[in-house]
Amino acid sequence: MKTVPTLYEWAGDIQTFETLFETFYDKVLRDDLLGSLFKNMSPDHVRHVAHFVAEVFGGPTLYTEQDQGSHAKMIGEHIGKMLTEEKRQRWLQLLLQTADELGLKSDPEFRSALVGYLEWGTRLAVINSQLTENPMVESEPMPRWGWGETGGPYIPN
Numbered sequence: 818m819k820t821v822p823t824l825y826e827w828a829g830d831i832q833t834f835e836t837l838f839e840t841f842y843d844k845v846l847r848d849d850l851l852g853s854l855f856k857n858m859s860p861d862h863v864r865h866v867a868h869f870v871a872e873v874f875g876g877p878t879l880y881t882e883q884d885q886g887s888h889a890k891m892i893g894e895h896i897g898k899m900l901t902e903e904k905r906q907r908w909l910q911l912l913l914q915t916a917d918e919l920g921l922k923s924d925p926e927f928r929s930a931l932v933g934y935l936e937w938g939t940r941l942a943v944i945n946s947q948l949t950e951n952p953m954v955e956s957e958p959m960p961r962w963g964w965g966e967t968g969g970p971y972i973p974n
């Protein structure tokens with residue numbers, strides 16, 4: 818039977834994710850639209866985001882275990898930030914540009930899954946950034962992203 822690698826395995830290793838986000842945030846800090854938003858970010862920010870995405874993609878649980886993060890904690894970082902669609906698009910554009918520059922895997926299947934995740938994650942960041950309180954409970958599991966489709970629209974109970 819065919820063994821399908823996780824997105825993390827296909828992309829490389831933890832260094833792949835750390836280098837991607839280090840290079841990306843260098844650009845973000847120099848960006849006219851995003852620079853001021855991130856200028857006071859913690860020294861751990863870049864590593865935390867790299868570990869978060871690596872874990873979502875099926876990699877080691879560094880964000881939840883080593884960094885003591887959770888999905889709720891990550892969502893909480895965006896509450897009240899009042900992010901705009903323009904900022905979201907720039908964030909996404911710079912990340913995809915960085916992926917190309919670094920030669921991240923560029924096969925259609927991987928890039929489709931990557932863009933799908935980033936569209937989902939950045940839109941959630943914008944939605945949550947308009948709130949004043951974190952709607953997510955601490956026990957909420959980490960999202961998992963794979964190669965497939967979203968499985969349908971989000972319909973609340």
Ligand code: HEM
Nearest residue numbers: 857858859861862865866869891894904905908938939942
């Ligand atoms: C898939 C999309 C995204 C992921 C996975 C993500 C992940 C994270 C994580 C893990 C943190 C906490 C870092 C820490 O522990 O220090 C964080 C903070 C933050 N994120 Fe995001 N984020 C995403 C999208 C965005 C977008 C689109 C924006 C803005 C356009 C944004 C703006 C911020 C800001 C301003 C912070 C706080 C920075 C500070 O410490 O001052 N995020 N994000």
